[in-house]
Structures are given as C-alpha cells and as structure tokens.
Amino acid sequence: MNHIIIWVISFLAIAGVIIRPFKVTEAIYAVSGAGMLLILQMIKPLDAISGVAKGIDVYLFLIGMMLLAETAREEKLFDWLAAHATRMAKGSSARLFLLIYMVGVVVTTFLSNDATAVVLTPAVAAAARSAKVRNPLPYLLICAFIANAASFVLPISNPANLVIYGSKMPSLLHWLSLYLIPSICAIVVTYFMLYITQRKCFKDKIATEIILLDLSPGGKTAFIGIGATAAVLLLASAMDIQLGLPTAVTGIITTGIVLLKAKKSPLIVIKGVSWAVLPLVAGLFIIVEALSKTGLVQHLTGALNTAISHSSTGAVWLSGSAVAMVCNLMNNLPAGLIAGNVLQNAHAPELIKSSVLIGIDLGPNLSVTGSLATILWIVALRRENQEVSAWTFLKLGSVIMTSALIAALASLFI
Numbered sequence: 083m084n085h086i087i088i089w090v091i092s093f094l095a096i097a098g099v100i101i102r103p104f105k106v107t108e109a110i111y112a113v114s115g116a117g118m119l120l121i122l123q124m125i126k127p128l129d130a131i132s133g134v135a136k137g138i139d140v141y142l143f144l145i146g147m148m149l150l151a152e153t154a155r156e157e158k159l160f161d162w163l164a165a166h167a168t169r170m171a172k173g174s175s176a177r178l179f180l181l182i183y184m185v186g187v188v189v190t191t192f193l194s195n196d197a198t199a200v201v202l203t204p205a206v207a208a209a210a211r212s213a214k215v216r217n218p219l220p221y222l223l224i225c226a227f228i229a230n231a232a233s234f235v236l237p238i239s240n241p242a243n244l245v246i247y248g249s250k251m252p253s254l255l256h257w258l259s260l261y262l263i264p265s266i267c268a269i270v271v272t273y274f275m276l277y278i279t280q281r282k283c284f285k286d287k288i289a290t291e292i293i294l295l296d297l298s299p300g301g302k303t304a305f306i307g308i309g310a311t312a313a314v315l316l317l318a319s320a321m322d323i324q325l326g327l328p329t330a331v332t333g334i335i336t337t338g339i340v341l342l343k344a345k346k347s348p349l350i351v352i353k354g355v356s357w358a359v360l361p362l363v364a365g366l367f368i369i370v371e372a373l374s375k376t377g378l379v380q381h382l383t384g385a386l387n388t389a390i391s392h393s394s395t396g397a398v399w400l401s402g403s404a405v406a407m408v409c410n411l412m413n414n415l416p417a418g419l420i421a422g423n424v425l426q427n428a429h430a431p432e433l434i435k436s437s438v439l440i441g442i443d444l445g446p447n448l449s450v451t452g453s454l455a456t457i458l459w460i461v462a463l464r465r466e467n468q469e470v471s472a473w474t475f476l477k478l479g480s481v482i483m484t485s486a487l488i489a490a491l492a493s494l495f496i
Contacts, residue, residue, distance in 0.1 A: 085376040088124050091115055092369045096412050099362070100451040100472070108457060109358040112365030125372040133371030134364045140241050140415065141360055142326030144196060144454075146333030150308055151200040152354040153337045157300035157344070160201075164209035165294050171213065173290040175283060178213060182206055182221055183273055186228035187235075192312040194325075195229035195240050195443075195455040201308070202229075203462035213288035220280035222468060223478070226447075229455040231272040231486055233443040235265040238319045242453070245418040246425070246439050254320055260436055263496055267489040268444055275482040300340045307336025356461045363415065363454065370416035379420060383427040390434065395495075402437035402491045406445025406483070410452040418442045433494060440490050447483035450475045 095115020099108045119125045125133075154160060167185070171178035182202075190198045203225045210218030233240035237247075237257055244251065252260065297305070311332040318328045337351055389397040409417045421438050424430075430438075446452025450460055450472050463470060 084124060087122060088119065088372050088376055091118050091122075091124065092373055092412075095365070095369055099366075099413070100411075100449070107358045107362075108451070109362035109365065112362045112369070114365075116365040116368035119368065119372045125368065125375065129371055129375070130368045133368045136371075136419065137363050137367045137415075139244070139324045139326035140363055140454075142330040143194070143241055144359060144363070146311070146326075146329030146331070147194070147197050147200050148355045148359070149333040149337045149351065150304070150311060151197075151204070152351045153340050154201065154301070154304040154308065155204050156346075156350060156354065157298055157304050157340060158295075159297065159301040159304050160205035161208045161212070162295060162297045162301060163205050165212050167209050168213040168288065169290075169294065171288060173288055175213075175215070175286055175288050176277075178209070178288060179221060179224070179277070179280070179284070180273075182209065182224050183228060183276075186224055187232045187269055190229055190232040191235040191239050192316065193308070194238060194315070195233040195453065196458055198225055198229040199455040199458035199462060203459055204466065207466040207468070215283075215288055216286055217283060219468065219470065220276075220283040222463060222466075223280065223470075224276065225462075226456050226459045226475075227272055227276055227482060228269070229459065230444055230447045230453055231268045232265065233455070234261045234268075234439060236316075236319065238315045238325055240443050240455075241325070242414050242418040242442050243439060244325065245415065246422045246435070246442060251322060260432070261439075264436070264440055264490040264493045267493045268440075268486045271486040271489045272447070272482055275485050279478055279481065298344075300344045303340045303343060304336060307332060307340070310336070356458070359454070359458060359461070362457070366413055366416045367419070370412075370419050374420070374423070379423045379427065382420070382424045386424060386428045386430060386434070390428075390430065394431065394433065398433050398437040398494060399491060401434055402441040402487065405438050405441030406448070406487055409442060409445040410449040413451060413457075414442050414446045414453045436494055437491055440494075441487070444483065444487050444490060447486065448476065448479040452479075 092115060095111050098111025102108055120130055167181050168178065170181060186198055186202055189202050203222060206221050206225055207218060210221055234243060237243050237251055311329060314328045314332050315325055318325055341348055386401060389400055405421055421442060425435055425438060446456055450456055
C-alpha cells in the first residue's frame with residue numbers, strides 16, 4: 083500500500099509540473115509532492131535530506147549560471163550581441179535563424195544546456211526586437227531544441243551527463259570518441275527539422291538598419307565573466323572536478339565586480355533571478371528518492387539485463403528510446419539519477435550506457451518539461467512576454483526529437 087501511495091503522489095506532483103494547473107510556478111507542485119511524502123511518512127526525513135543533497139552540485143551550477151545571465155541582461159550585453167547578429171544577417175531571416183542556431187551550439191557545448199536556456203533566450207528575444215521580427219517564436223524555439231540536441235558534445239554540456247556516469251566519467255578524448263558523431267547527427271538533424279517546420283517565418287524580411295550601441299564597462303566585464311566560466315568548466319571537466327562550485331564562484335565574482343563598477347545594488351540582480359527553479363529541482367530529487375524505495379531500480383536493472391541477454395543491439399534501441407520517453411514523464415535529471423543507478427547495478431556495456439545518455443539528453447526535446455533546461459527556457463520566455471503551449475511544443479517535439487534520436491542512436495553503430 084505504501085508503494086502505491088508513493089507512486090500516486092509522485093505521479094500527481096510530476097503531472098502538476100508538466101500541466102501547471104492554475105498557471106502557478108512549477109516548483110509549487112514538486113515541493114507539495116515532496117511535502118506530502120514527508121507528512122504521510124512515505125519517506126524518512128533523513129532520506130529526504132539525502133535526496134536533496136544529491137542535487138547540491140546542480141543547485142550551485144544553476145546559481146552561478148542564473149547570476150551570470152541576469153548580470154549580463156542588466157548590463158545590456160544581450161542587446162549588444164543581438165544587434166551584431168542581426169546586422170550579420172543582412173536582412174535574411176534564414177541567415178539569422180542559422181546564426182542563432184550556431185551560437186546555440188557553441189553556448190550549449192561550452193557552457194551547458196541550462197546556460198543556453200538562461201543566457202541565450204533573452205539574447206534571441208533582443209535580436210528579434212532589433213530585427214523587427216513579426217513573430218519571434220521560431221527563433222526562440224532554437225534555444226530550447228539546441229539546448230538538448232547539443233548537450234552531449236562534451237561532459238560539461240549537460241549536468242545530467244555527470245549524473246549518468248557518476249565517479250566513472252570517461253576522459254575527454256574517450257568521451258569524444260563515443261559521442262562526437264552522435265552529437266553531430268543530433269545537431270544537424272534537429273536543425274533541418276526545425277528549419278522545415280518553421281520555414282514560413284523565412285518569408286518575412288528583417289530590418290537591416292541596426293543601430294550598434296557601445297557596450298558598457300559592466301557589459302564587457304559580464305562578457306569576460308561568461309568566457310572565464312566556459313574556460314573554468316572545461317578545466318574542471320578535464321580534471322574530473324564537479325562543475326557546480328566553480329560555476330557558482332565565477333558567477334558570484336563576475337556579478338560582484340560588475341555591480342561594484344556600476345555602483346548598483348545587488349538587489350537588482352537578486353530580484354531578477356528565477357530562484358523558484360532551486361526548490362523545483364530539490365522537490366524532484368526527493369520524489370526520486372522516494373520512488374527508489376519502491377524497488378524501482380532493482381526492477382529496471384532486471385529488465386535491462388534481460389533485454390541485453392536477448393539482443394544487445396535491441397537493448398541499445400530499447401533503452402535509448404524508453405529513457406527518452408521517461409524523461410518527459412519525470413524530467414531528465416531525476417530520470418538520469420535512476421538510470422545511472424540502474425547502469426551501475428547492471429554492469430551495462432559501453433554501447434548501452436551511450437544509448438541511455440543520448441536518451442536522457444535528447445529525449446527532453448519532446449515536451450516542455452523533459453529537462454530542466456526547457457523549464458528554464460519557459461521561465462525565460464515568460465519574462466519576454468512570450469508563451470508556448472505544451473501541446474504546440476509536443477507537436478513539434480514529436481517530429482524533431484524522434485528524427486534526431488533515431489539518427490543519434492543509429493550512429494552509435496558506426
């Protein structure tokens with residue numbers, strides 16, 4: 083009976099995060115679900131604390147990235163970058179689309195998918211305003227889809243990568259040998275599917291007379307801080323150091339320097355950060371901790387071992403596809419935690435681990451709540467007075483994600 087109660091509460095909490103009834107923040111449903119599990123004693127307080135503690139690196143990572151993004155936004159760095167990108171497009175909406183996509187690949191690769199959602203979305207919104215684009219949504223969709231499609235180029239491209247491998251992270255060269263070709267396939271296929279589905283927007287002309295304003299000293303400092311963060315993350319990844327603390331430190335230092343130079347109050351940046359994301363993630367981690375008490379990991383380990391014994395090739399396709407779907411039911415961070423435990427218990431071969439990681443990273447392109455990056459993107463959209471319904475995203479995602487997933491999984495056999 084306890085197991086049934088845990089599953090029902092978890093289902094309702096995750097459904098609330100996905101559907102977002104009454105238009106309140108997603109964090110309310112995740113925290114409420116975790117709270118109910120504690121009140122009904124479905125999970126012990128120490129186990130809940132243990133679940134929350136598993137996300138410390140993620141919280142620190144998000145804090146650093148959100149501070150960097152808000153500081154850059156406040157100093158008009160995004161408006162400056164957007165004006166340059168729009169001028170480079172030379173009146174071509176298709177060229178602007180490609181430029182934004184290429185920037186998204188770079189940001190995701192070197193700063194993570196969450197950074198793309200937080201940092202790039204306001205920049206793209208600013209670019210659309212500069213170009214006097216009638217409908218900015220096709221360009222904003224790039225930020226969501228590339229955030230997941232390019233999120234396994236490097237280990238630092240997605241916090242979920244660290245969850246899957248845990249302490250057994252491959253070296254950088256070995257990682258590239260495993261994931262470079264699948265990443266290229268996912269990025270290219272995602273671009274062409276996005277291009278095809280959004281081709282109507284390319285009929286519109288965009289402004290060519292773009293005023294280029296000087297970047298403020300604070301904006302220059304924020305730009306340097308973002309670059310320094312990318313370098314620090316690469317170095318940390320090469321040295322097998324967790325990414326959360328370095329990101330938080332560089333974010334806080336950059337924000338502090340910018341505010342001191344501009345003689346601004348820290349409250350300006352603090353008020354602009356979407357802090358609700360942190361309790362959302364913590365609530366999801368508690369829910370996963372409760373689900374693990376129901377024997378979920380053991381059942382999934384047995385199912386994976388059975389699939390591998392029947393056909394390793396079939397297991398690659400089955401595990402990658404199944405995980406991709408599950409991510410959209412419970413978010414890819416908690417799904418990655420469960421998948422990582424299953425892979426360790428099952429002693430799965432390298433090919434299976436690769437298929438699971440691709441499913442965890444790419445699968446969230448199906449729905450708006452598949453990954454934390456997409457949730458952050460939704461939050462960023464609201465700040466720009468833009469809305470995307472779950473159904474609209476699902477219709478697009480079913481075509482774009484499926485095509486990219488098939489290409490990426492197939493490339494594992496090259």
